[in-house]
Amino acid sequence: MPTAPVNSASSQLSEHRRQVAINGVTITPVAFADPPLLNTVGVHEPYALRAIVQVHTDAGISGLGETYGDAGHIARLRLAAEAVVGVDPFNINALRARIARALATDTIEGGHGMSGMVTGSSTSDRVLSPFDVAALDIQGKLLCVPVSDLLGGAVRDSVDFSGYLFYKWAGHPGRPDDGWGAALDPEGIVEQARRMVDGYGFTALKLKAGVFAPDREADAVEALRAEFPDLPLRIDPNGAWSVDTSVRIGRRLEGVLEYLEDPTPGIEGMAAVRRQVDLPLATNMCVVSFADLPPAISAGAIDVVLSDHHFWGGLRRSQHLGGIAETFGLGLSMHSNSHLGISLAAMVHLASATPNLDYACDTHWPWKDPDEDVVAAGVLEIVDGAVAVPTAPGLGVELDEGRLESLHRQYLDSGLRERDDTGYMRRFEPAFDPTSPRW
């Protein structure tokens, strides 16, 4: 009978729908090796911290999320974990409401995990994010569709990423060199870029700046332009420059950059720069929550917003941000922090289902040891500067329990419980002062 299998499949599906509820959450902090990457607030410590969130259901299916690993954030995740038990993983609105309620009386301090650079983002959106991703992973596994389908369908088969260049030391002091070598001048940055482009095929480059005198960093951008005449270039000093310095350096780099990211702190400062420089301004610092959008748009402070599902409340709310960007004619790009494979999979699904994503996304992926992850190796790879959108159900990545256990042990042994780029830098340069604007 031609109709019988369809009917029985759909009745099985609705059976799943009726029964499924979250019946537990496992939160595992992990640490993975991170090179000494320099930024305006200091230097990356020997390990980056993340939290792996497994959401379990009474249908026997679990979903995965990944987020920051600072102690305060983990304490909030644990509050949320208790609050979401009993919720249907298809009901992300209910997840959000339960999490907001659980955090309403939260007195936990610190723990943003973003090293003082994105502190104004919404706490409940940050905590919701890994639960939203895990719920979508569960939905996809139950319905046998990839997360990109649940987000409206992939509009591209692969997602472009930019090669993320950092000034860096050759290795962590007192430890062996990491193999990338030092990059402390334009030649070092060009050499690093060459290795990124040859190894991963990146078709856009971003330089993390705010480390050395601005003119020296502009020299590095011009050296990149000479070496890679066709690649879009960006520079991001994380608000380390005054308005005057931003205008001077911005004018110098007009016609060279595809966008200038967070040259100076705050909406007013960005708007002042924008009025005087003929370059698109991008941000992941002065617009980090929905409440920041109206004042930034009315001040004309930004041209491009960098989404990041880790602090914009997960994949669905990041799509909402994409809709606002489209409505107001803003460009859309994507921000990253040091991350593992669950986050990369989530970023790729989101980017694949965001038609108005105009730029190659950021990723710290090449800075990670390929042997250190919590998902199986080889599923996610950067080829020709892009990651293929996974087509298996859910996020398309499976947790490797052995790898999770070993990165959790590394977390326990590392002794690190908060990201502290400034404190680590001060061990080697006691007078280091990250107060912005630094120039």
Ligand SMILES: O=C([O-])C(=O)C[C@H](O)[C@@H](O)C(=O)[O-]
């Ligand atoms: O675009 C950005 O602002 C970032 O990627 C922030 C990160 O924290 C970056 O500065 C880093 O990893 O040092």
Ligand SMILES: [Mg+2]
């Ligand atoms: Mg940035």
